Amino acid sequence: MSVIEAMKVVARHQKGDLPIQMVPLANDLGIEVYRVPNWPDTLSGMISKSNTSASGFDIFVNAAHPETRRRFTIAHECAHAILHPDLIGDGITDDALYRSGLSNRVEAQANRLAADILMPRDRLNELIDHGITSVPQLARMFGVSEQAMAIRVGAPQDV
Ligand SMILES: [Zn+2]
Structure with a gap:
């Protein structure tokens, strides 16, 4: 699949309900997603060649990580x-x-592309224009960590 074709798939998923469903999106890119139990906390994810998936790639994600983290990992892979x-x-x-x-x-x-996939600018701006400016609320709506959303909207972050 070319970059343009892939970005069309991404755009289609970004038009639907929030949060964007990452496993169906990956599947529509021809990628299978597997959750791996018993990985160390220091590992987020992996992408490797596959003989069975349409794209030729499989994604593996650390099952022990919180959902927002797993979603970012799938988007990153x-x-x-x-x-x-x-x-x-x-x-x-x-x-x-x-x-x-x-x-x-x-x-x-x-x-950068993972953030673009999970937090599309047009959807975010639409909500901000409607007065939703709370980072925790926006983070929940987009299914991302508050830290990821704070970076996205350029808000000061607690560290
Ligand atoms: Zn990477």
């Missing part, structure tokens, strides 16, 4: 499939900070 299919090789394993064997630039690209 989908971003690798969309942007970096030729870099996946024998697989990319992302740690808790979404670092892998790939460059920081490549990981930053995947994080």
Whole structure:
């Protein structure tokens, strides 16, 4: 699937109800998603070659992580499939900070697209225009962590 075709699939899912359902989105990209129990907390996810999925890629996500985290991980791994299919090789394993064997630039690209997938600007701006400006409320609506939403809306963050 080309980047343009993949982004059309993403756009279709972004028009529906919030939060965006990440497993169906991944499935529509031809990617199967598996939850892995018993991974260490320091591992977020992995994307690897698959003989069975339509895209040729499977995503594995740490089942022990909270839902918002798992959703971001799936979006991040989908971003690798969309942007970096030729870099996946024998697989990319992302740690808790979404670092892998790939460059920081490549990981930053995947994080940026993951945020774009989960928190589409037009949907967010529409809600903000309607007076919904609470970061916790917006985070709940988009199914992301408050930290991810705070970054997205440019709000000061507690650290
Ligand atoms: Zn990554």
